[in-house]
Amino acid sequence: MAEPAFSCAGPLRALCTARRQCRCSLTAATLHLRKEPDVATSHFQQFLSDATSPAPDTDSPLGPDCLYGLYTSWCLLQGLSPKNESSFRAGMRRCRVNLRGTRRRMKGRAAADYILASYPCAG
Secondary structure, three states, X not given: OOOOOEOOOHHHHHHOOOOOOEOOOHHXXXXXXXXXXXXXXXXXXXXXXXXXXXXXXXXXOOOHHHHHHHHHHHHHHHOOOOOOHHHHHHHHHHOOOOOOOOOEEEOHHHHHHHHHHHOOOOO
């Protein structure tokens, strides 16, 4: 017996790249929609793991602008396109990072890249 065809509408329209009748079941479409936030969260978790480390006793925690700048450096080094700032903030909230008092410090190649890119050219 053939699967029933569903017409894509609303958020399901994006899942049907041909924009024709979608042969996905509603369950499969729901799983596709649920998958995106997990992918984004793991992307931000990887950033936090690679480019930052906890610093509970620091006197100068990374601020939101600095953390986003570090994130863009990390993305460029990874060959990824950085998410926009609002997506970044949402990702940090999902990772339970308080952007007002991160209690994290920079580390690794992304930290070096960010620091060098932040200094004005002498000359």
